């Protein structure tokens with residue numbers, strides 16, 4: 391059988407630890423036998439990031455701007471322990487942070503749904519995709535401990551020497567705390583566009599929620615920007631695609647999400663997204679079944695698993711002990727990137743292959759063959775727990791058939 395041709399390369403970002411081990415298995419057993427893979431390879435493993443003074447991360451993001459599609463393996467974000475473990479020159483920044491800042495994107499996280507892994511919320515029969523705005527608010531705030539009586543104000547000094555604006559935060563009668571937060575029209579606009587683009591791409595409704603009744607200027611600005619961008623650029627395309635944009639208050643959104651059957655994108659402000667993505671991913675069963683895609687408003691797509699490098703399993707692997715690490719989210723990162731490549735290049739064989747790879751993966755689990763994390767929570771009777779590579783080979787067998 392001849393292999394599927396690719397017209398344009400995709401950017402391949404290799405990573406660390408157990409996910410790096412699985413990366414090679416996925417390529418060797420599931421991709422390379424079927425696809426004449428064209429990829430521009432960047433080694434984002436921590437050693438190479440250190441050797442290149444992290445230039446490789448920047449290069450990989452620039453390559454993503456050039457080719458439009460990337461697939462990324464999980465990578466270590468160094469902390470003090472890692473600086474010692476890898477003898478690092480410095481505590482390099484999170485590659486995801488660097489790439490996100492360069493592509494100016496929004497991260498969408500969606501669970502992979504299979505029979506036998508039932509969500510804790512019974513009525514969630516379809517995936518709920520969370521989009522988190524990853525700029526500003528609480529995460530770029532300025533805080534102050536207020537020691538005693540006195541006045542706290544917000545002061546805006548225009549750069550062009552115009553008139554100063556002041557607003558009283560609080561007239562303190564005793565000790566307390568205060569904080570200042572900000573966001574940018576540009577960032578909110580980019581977020582809105584990424585959300586609307588992804589809704590069109592995946593043909594799902596999109597919900598957005600804030601607390602505009604209480605925060606009449608700050609949160610209201612988010613609501614207004616979403617409404618303006620939607621009216622001006624997306625309304626007709628949404629109608630054509632048969633999908634909806636829906637705005638409501640955050641507390642009403644939470645109530646509706648709990649009652650829903652899923653099948654939509656939930657766009658969240660930064661803090662809401664931080665909190666709700668953990669709730670939603672836990673409720674769907676396993677972090678190892680959560681995909682993640684960075685969508686840039688400029689039309690770049692970077693696919694990855696939502697989980698990390700699974701360090702604990704890697705140390706077992708290094709000691710020669712058997713592991714049963716779940717490769718599903720990493721496989722779906724590959725299928726997502728290949729499908730997007732196929733869509734952009736107009737190569738239906740590649741799209742079809744991506745669909746088949748995903749189906750083979752889901753069928754494998756639904757036939758009772760799965761890794762330990764799923765075997766522990768499945769409702770299927772007598773599941774067979776497979777090792778890391780055994781599971782990938784079981785998928786390969788299905789794919790072959």
Ligand code: NAP
Nearest residue numbers: 464465466467677678697698699700701702715716717763
């Ligand atoms: P993690 O790698 O997500 O793993 C945490 C635990 O979740 C694992 O120990 C394992 O539980 C379970 N788990 C996660 N993925 C799994 C999978 N595919 N199959 C089976 N079980 C899985 O998080 P971490 O241990 O906190 O972080 C490890 C490294 O990953 C850190 O250096 C961090 O910086 C990095 N990280 C990278 C990314 C990214 O690149 N996007 C994201 C998050 C973290 P058990 O041990 O109980 O089996």
Ligand code: MG
Nearest residue numbers: 663664665668
């Ligand atoms: Mg969180």
